[in-house]
Structure formats: structure tokens, C-alpha cells
Amino acid sequence: MHLGSLFDCNPAVNFASRDVANPNVQWGPRFIPDWQFFYVISGEGILHLGPSRHNISPGECVFLGPNDVHLLTTTKATEYYSVHFMFHSDSPVPVHPAYLIRGASAVQLDAEPERFCISIPGAADIELPNHFSIVHVEALFARIVKEYVRENAAYPFALRALMMELLTLVVRSNLSAQADKPASKIGPALDAMHEQPGRQWTVAELADLCCYHPSYFTVIFHQEVGQNPKQYLISERIKQAKQSLLRGKPIDAIAAGLGYASIHYFSNNFKKETGLSPSEFRQRPYAAKTTENEG
The missing domain is CATH 1.10.10.60 (Homeodomain-like)
Structure with a gap:
């Protein structure tokens, strides 16, 4: 799925939290109705997505979309940030995703996940990976959670601005990772x-x-x-x-x-x-x- 240009994104945060999960807590197998960043602060988790398994360590982030059947499991006591959002929404007002989350079967869980690409004006299109490392992001997650929980005046617009900042940081981080790949063939x-x-x-x-x-x-x-x-x-x-x-x-x-x-x-x-x-x-x-x- 191509998500269009980053410049055209009109994001809306649907849910944001900082929480702690005990060992062996599972989310899924399931479909979510929106997109999600799941960032591990401490502890460890495993992402089961299609035929792949990813160990999620502190400082690493999971990116999931609405067509990705997934299973997230904690292997230790894990502190994490979770942000559900839409890339394009006319309204910035949060719409909690819980009522639209659907269970999935083991067969669906093993299906090849969909790939998500986004255009960056002035750079090549990039594919947003389902699992990546990212630095200097915890303070931004904290600000998103604070705005979501406190609901101060005009908080949906503040969340939209912070979500745009987070998406920019994620994109830049992945562009930098691509730059570190072996020398270009061209x-x-x-x-x-x-x-x-x-x-x-x-x-x-x-x-x-x-x-x-x-x-x-x-x-x-x-x-x-x-x-x-x-x-x-x-x-x-x-x-x-x-x-x-x-x-x-x-x-x-x-x-x-x-x-x-x-x-x-x-x-x-x-x-x-x-x-x-x-x-x-x-x-x-x-x-x-x-x-x-x-x-």
C-alpha cells in the first residue's frame, strides 16, 4: 500500500499510552483498524508477523498497519509506549480503536504482511519497516501521551502536530538507515x-x-x-x-x-x-x- 506523500499527511492520534505489561502478555492474533507504533522502553517482546519473528528490545519500535495480522508478546516485564493513529483524517479528534479491533486465526497470522511505502518530496520513496531502531524519540512519545491523557484546550490539534513530528522523525531515521546500506549500484x-x-x-x-x-x-x-x-x-x-x-x-x-x-x-x-x-x-x-x- 502506498500512503502518498508525507507532505499530504493529515494525521490523527486515536490512542496513546505509556504502560507496563507482565511477562507473557499477548496482543493478538488480531487486526487493528488503524496504524500503530509500539515502542519498547525496557524489557523485551516478540512480534509475530507473517512468516517472520522479530525480537523487540529497548529502543526499538514496531510499526503495524490495518491489514497486518500480528501477535505481540512480552517475554519479560516490559514498559512501552503505544500510539494508534490515522495517516489521513479530516478531523483530528481521537477515535478509540478498541471497538474495531478484530481477532484473527493462526492461518491468517502466517500470511505475508502488506508493505507500506511513503513518498518523501526531494528523496526516493521509502518502505516503512515493521521493526526498526530509533533514537531521541522517548520525549516525543511522552508529549503525545501527555496531550492525549490531559485533554487540554485544543488538544486534538496539538496531537496532530506532534504526530506529524513523530512521522518525520521515523522517516528521517529510516532514510539514515538506508544511507548506511552498501554502496549504490548506480x-x-x-x-x-x-x-x-x-x-x-x-x-x-x-x-x-x-x-x-x-x-x-x-x-x-x-x-x-x-x-x-x-x-x-x-x-x-x-x-x-x-x-x-x-x-x-x-x-x-x-x-x-x-x-x-x-x-x-x-x-x-x-x-x-x-x-x-x-x-x-x-x-x-x-x-x-x-x-x-x-x-
């Missing part, structure tokens, strides 16, 4: 497009840099970055154009340096990708911060 091509964005690269030239056949190169390129080579090169040009615009470089020089045949063509391409003309982008008060983040 690294030489990515480097070439970054260093020479104005060159009219062909797929054959880029594939040759990586020692692949062009058709195979196109497939693995899309797998790694979520775009074809032409789209990626355009994105790289626009990214560098933003940086040059904010440094005060003349628009005609930017266009020529990025391989555009004319200012008109460059301006049309820039507006198509960003929704703004180069001059409009340069005048936006928050543009400098946006470009700094993209670097």
Missing part, C-alpha cells in the same frame, strides 16, 4: 549527474558508467531512487538552479550552466517543477531555508 551515474547536470546525458552513457546494459540500468535506477534517469536529471538541475538563484547568479547564466538552450525553456521547466518562475522563487521569503534543507 552511484557513478548519480555522481555524474550531480557533477555535470548541464550535460545531455543519455541512458546508454549513464549505464556505461555503471557497467550495465541500458535496459537493466533503467530498472535498477528506478528501484533505487523512484524516478527514471531523465526525471532524476531534471530534479538535480532544478535543485542546483534553486541554490544558484539564491546566491544571486544571473538567470541566463544558470540556464546555460544547466544545459538549457534558452532562458524561456529553463523558466518553463522550472515553473513546471516548482510552480514558480525563477524570479518568483528568488523572492519567496522562505526559499532560502527550503534550498538549504535540500542540500
